[in-house]
Amino acid sequence: MTAIHLHNTLTNRLQPLDPVHKGEVRMYTCGPTVYDFAHIGNFRTFVFQDVLRRFLQSRKYRVLQVMNLTDVDDRIIQKAAAAGVSIREYTEKYVQAFLQDMDALHLEVPEELVRATDHIDDMVALIERLQKKGLTYSSEGSIYYSIAKFPHYGRLSKIDLAGMKTGLRVDVDQYEKENARDFALWKAPKPGEHFWETRIGPGRPGWHIECSAMAMKYLGDTLDIHTGGVDLAFPHHENEIAQSEAATGHPFVRLWLHAEHLIIDGEKMSKSLGNFFTLRDLFAKGHKPSTIRFLLLSVPYRRQLNFTSDSLKQAESSVARLRNFVSRLKVEQFPAGSSAEILKRAEKAETDFDAGLAGDLNTAMALAAVFDLVRDINTAMDRGEFLQQDAPRVVATMEKVDAILAVLVDDDDDKLAKLGFGQSQERMPAERIETLIEERNAAKKRRDFKRSDDIRQQLADSGIIVEDTKDGSVRWKYK
RNA sequence: GGCGCGGUACCCAAGUGGUAAGGGAGAGGUCUGCAAAACCUUCAUACGCGAGUUCGAUUCUCGCCCGCGCCUCCA
Structure with a gap:
């Protein structure tokens, strides 16, 4: 059998799959943010991930896949507030819709399909580890990761930090940061916003921390594979690496796989x-x-x-x-x-x-x-x-x-x-179809082609295609 | 500007240092009471452009052009 090779974004080349645990592949696949229905571009990536897991299974690997459901972020908080419902209530609808969509596309359900809001404690613990190592700083109630303290920052996305000046105040996030590229691990609550009361203070998690925390919780410090869309390579995955490796001292991921985007009519x-x-x-x-x-x-x-x-x-x-x-x-x-x-x-x-x-x-x-x-x-x-x-x-x-x-x-x-997209008319049951086909066969035998064609037409009107074969057998299918 | 992906027939799309997989559509034909399916033939002297390396390049090197994406929580 041909050895499995996959393109690793980290090294930019094809590398053999070499799982940490023999016979098992542990992978983390970035899932949807459940603030709306997932779109067809999302599913390009999810189908890719599904093909990957199915292929690994065909090679007799045990697959342990974790997919996150991001159920807390700015958009969700805003939309839930606007709708006057809790975050949970708001996202539940889209979680269910996502599961239905997955089913429609024959996407296998990952071994762990996990929600960010169920893992606040894990995230807090991870942030505390980073705090103990002196890699974070607080500002106005929020906690930031200081990327200057992580030497490998930029390795995945090949971003060069040399030209960047620290101390400059770049107001992209309406928070105080030491370096424009520093990212929030924990965000201070804004007035009226939902927040969690935790050991590191009140607030809500930053975007990246959920993936680090959940990935390592279920898969260990070093994952075999981590995937997502190309847009996630920076900053999301870059930040995941910084958080995870700084905390554990171990390589976070062996193979980073990124799916290219789907575009529509070239745009x-x-x-x-x-x-x-x-x-x-x-x-x-x-x-x-x-x-x-x-x-x-x-x-x-x-x-x-x-x-x-x-x-x-x-x-x-x-x-x-x-x-x-x-x-x-x-x-x-x-x-x-x-x-x-x-x-x-x-x-x-x-x-x-x-x-x-x-x-x-x-x-x-x-x-x-x-x-x-x-x-x-x-x-x-x-x-x-x-x-x-x-x-x-x-x-x-x-x-x-x-x-x-x-x-x-x-x-x-x-x-x-x-999903509620059924045809208006009821499907003709198979028995009825078989009966009509037998009738048609009889008609054909006595060369009553008028009758024979009428029956074919009748079936066609019900969405059934009839095909005669060389050996005289007849097969049919739904249109 | 930096990083990344890509430019192969009408469309989608593989691939190799030695002369272009596959799918869809089209054309012609076979089979067939009809229809469908299927099969056969046909469909890139040519792989964005230019130069170089080589006996030989679509495949390697250099330069250029074009498309798309990321570099501001978007898969």
Whole structure:
């Protein structure tokens, strides 16, 4: 098996995965700030993280993934106050929405999905450790981290501090800081704002401390992998390193992985440009969860993904090709027997798929391996060279790759229905469909094509596509 | 300005120091009562531009141009 290599932002090169604990990968993946519905760009990163964990599992690693839910920050405090509800009450809605969205996209639930506000004590303890080491200072009730005291500051994002002057007052945060880049570990409460009464005083946590505290609580001082979107590399992840390593004296993370952004029609997604989409916006427009998942994972994570209506169409067609293939394998009847060649071919597909992912999660390469197999087997079937006993083997290959891709099972309607995007009409039950197909078969037999086509049309009107195959069997699928 | 990612066919997108994977769309064909699916053929003398290294570069080096992002709590 090809050794797994991943691009480490810290060193800017491909490095082998080398877990601290044998057979187990511990990773921290930056999750959403739950002040609103997550948008499609967020999910680009989350799908990447999901593909990563699924791939590691396919390599038989135990995966211990921690994902944070940032449920306290300026926006949340403001919005909750404006709505006249508690922070918890305000964020709960979006936490639930996030879980539903995850489910719709087949994102596996991390082993630990943790809320910042449940870990205030852990953050306070970590801040105290930093205080004891003399790395912090207080100003107007807030506590800051003095980056001048952390020699490696800037290593991840390659930010050069040499040109920066200390003592300059830069009023970016309406707080007093010694250095513009110093960041708040703990923020003094503002009048009327929600705050926590703690050993280090009243207030609320700064943004970065939650990730350091929760990551180390669940994963230990040194994590194997930490991921997030590229925008988080600075300052968020840089600050996490400073906090964590200064506190423990150990390297915080072995591999830093950053997903490039998704852009829309070549432009940054933003509310002001009017090209801002949540998952639900896309569902409402009739796009399927599987289409979106496929599109998000089809472009390797370190490459910007240009999200367009055309790319959505292409993704939908690609998924259909894969699903048609599996359906054909399951329904069509082939000559009895089995062939060593086909078995080898299936094995090769699995190997190539795996090798593609092993090379920094090159999903484009991995998908090519799958499509190569699809074409070759389809060709064999058309030529009558494909044998019945091989069908389950090839299906198994497809199931294996789908353990990572997670787009083959056609549950789009179910997922949409769960979110309230179901079609207006009830789905025709499978039994009824089978009955109609039998009727149609009978009609075909007596060459009553008028009747036969009427039934096909009737089914089509109910959103069911009927396909005749060479061997006389009929397969159907929901549109 | 600093840091980072990228510029490959109509679109999306791999890749290698020795002559361009895969998907989508298009065109033609096969199969078929019809339809769909599928298959076959076709679709980049060419990989942003210029120079260099080399027997040979899309792949290495240098310079330039262009796009996008980060450098102000945005994945």
